[in-house]
Amino acid sequence: MAGSVPELPLPGAPLLLATEEVRLLWSFVHGDIMSAPMRTWLRASLGFCPRHTWAYAVVEIELWESGVGARGGHQPFDVSVLYEDLCREAASRLARGRAWGRRPDAALLPSRPCYLCTQLAAPAREGLAIGYANSNSVALAAEANLARHTRHWCSATLDTWEPLACPACLGRLAGADDGAWLCRLHLAEALRAGRADDADPAARLAAAARRLNRLADRLGAFAESMTAAGPPADAEVETSWIAALGFFAGWRFPAYLAGAAVGEG
Ligand SMILES: [Zn+2]
Numbered sequence: 001m002a003g004s005v006p007e008l009p010l011p012g013a014p015l016l017l018a019t020e021e022v023r024l025l026w027s028f029v030h031g032d033i034m035s036a037p038m039r040t041w042l043r044a045s046l047g048f049c050p051r052h053t054w055a056y057a058v059v060e061i062e063l064w065e066s067g068v069g070a071r072g073g074h075q076p077f078d079v080s081v082l083y084e085d086l087c088r089e090a091a092s093r094l095a096r097g098r099a100w101g102r103r104p105d106a107a108l109l110p111s112r113p114c115y116l117c118t119q120l121a122a123p124a125r126e127g128l129a130i131g132y133a134n135s136n137s138v139a140l141a142a143e144a145n146l147a148r149h150t151r152h153w154c155s156a157t158l159d160t161w162e163p164l165a166c167p168a169c170l171g172r173l174a175g176a177d178d179g180a181w182l183c184r185l186h187l188a189e190a191l192r193a194g195r196a197d198d199a200d201p202a203a204r205l206a207a208a209a210r211r212l213n214r215l216a217d218r219l220g221a222f223a224e225s226m227t228a229a230g231p232p233a234d235a236e237v238e239t240s241w242i243a244a245l246g247f248f249a250g251w252r253f254p255a256y257l258a259g260a261a262v263g264e265g
């Protein structure tokens, strides 16, 4: 499961997002995120699958060309709004603890499938595959696949987020202590395995809930920094979206983009 991150091409090569994935995500960025039934779905599915979690950020960052705030465009605004919500949702699930009779990792698992995957699996509807506002999906996919801005962001902020990254994702489990900030996938795996150092899974889930709430606060500040009157973000706030997506979908993708050393985790 932890290995189900996007297939990674050679370092520096274009990503491998299909035109249809980019078309669907570009439409999603323009409206679906605001719909209440969609938000209910995304809370149940804990966002997208790992591949589409990172693809969603790439599509917004690469293709959104203008905005307010210091950067102007090419920033993960929708991503931050959505993940502030998902971090709070996940925190409240984890804080509730394990219900009687449920598997130990239940709070970390989605109860609905990835929305993008279900859209991709739906039978093709001839004549309806038009990009948002008639956009040229092939050209947008080519642009997104270069991942220029996302790559730069992940590289330039590596020193801030790397210490927060899940050591299991980066193949650095040896020497990691109990307080390591495991991603959702590896935390679920550790709870399922009932590792000897997990004497108190409830305490571990509660600690993860506290961290997610702190992360949600930073994501709120980050989203505000991208508005006209918002104060500028500090380094920790600037990388909060990477930390959030890393928790939900694993960290190998930003590590790959940043050219960080990754072991065989
Ligand atoms: Zn998916």
Ligand SMILES: [Zn+2]
Pocket (backbone or CB within 6 Å): 002, 166, 167, 168, 169, 170, 182, 183, 184, 185, 186, 187, 250, 251
């Ligand atoms: Zn991990």
